[in-house]
Amino acid sequence: MTVKALLFDKDGTLFHFEATWESWAKSVLDRLTQGDTDRACAVGADIGFDYQEGRFARDSVVIAATSEEVVNALGQHFDQTAYELEAILNEEAANAPQAQAANLQEVLGALRADGLGLGVATNDAEMPARAHLEGAGITDLFDFIAGYDSGYGGKPAPGQCLAFAQKLDLETSQIAMVGDSLHDLHAGRAAGMKTVGVLTGLATEEELAPFADVVLPDIGHLPRWIAQIDMT
Template identity: 65%
Template sequence: MPVDGLLFDKDGTLFLFEATWESWALSVLLRLTDSNLIRARQIGHEIGFDVDAQKFRRDSVVIAGTPSQIVSALRQHTAYSAEDLETLLNEQAAVAPQVEAVALVPFLNVLRQRGLRVGVATNDAERPARAHLDGAGITDLLDFISGYDSGHGAKPDPGPCLAFARAMNLAPERVAMVGDSLHDLHAGRAAGMKTIAVLTGLATADELAPFADVVLDDIGYIPAWLDREGQ
């Protein structure tokens, strides 16, 4: 069955995960600890981030978790209220540097020229997500944007995927969910969609392949995949 819509994860898919979120994690930890490196290292360990190496563990809550889940992991180590802590996380996320996985404007224009509907479903909050998409100049090229707080739920639940299908008036089986994590692929599968895995996050091809219809190096290979599928 042909694909009429593509729903993209944001971090690790449209944007390179490490380039963005390692910088974010360091800035958050230094802000929380008033630049006390010993405390920053301790708290970083709790969220799966090595401050000295500036690297995430593969099981870090930051990789696929929502801001509220990250708040829960951090809360016991700070005097911030949950609300203030989530505000701080979103503020730092909105200004985190973004490195595009491919040149996004021409890539999305190619998809739109094919007649595809295109959306983004992220476990980030919608406001910083829109700031990232605005910064890349691609908001107007998207038909749908959903964050974990947009009212559709968060991945790996299928809610954001099904919301995109409904908004685009597409059957889920005519949509492909594109992502770099198991959360993305599980959400797509649960929604009855095709699933495309990309290797611009932290997960390996061996981890993603059992849950993906195809594993690609990055989203730039999607047009060629569509051609091979006869679209």
């Protein structure tokens, strides 16, 4: 069946994960610990981030979790309320550097020109997500932008996927969910969508392949895959 729309994860899919979130994690820990390196190292270890090396562990809560879940993990270490912690996380996320996984204006613009509907479903909050998309100059290319706090829940639940299909009045089988993590692929499959894994996050091809219809190096390879689907 022809693919009529694509729903993208954001971090690790539209943008390289490490370039964005390793810088973000260090900024958050510096801010919360007021520059106390020893404490930053200890808190970082608890959330799966090596502060000294600037690297995430593969099972870090930050990789696929919602901001709310990260707040819960941090809350045991700091006196701020959950609301205050989330505000800090979102502020630092909005200012985090972004490294595009492909030329987003070119790739997404071409997909849009081919008549595909486009959406974003992220476990980030909607506010920083929109800031990232706006910074890349691509907000207007999307029909739908949802964070975990937009009213549809977060991945791996299928709420965002189902809302996107409803927005475009499409069958979920006509849509592909594109993401770098198992959360993305599980959400897409739960909604009845095709699933596309990309290798611009931290997951390997071996990890993604059992839950994906195809695994691509990055989203720049989507047009060729869609053309192949259309020919079958």
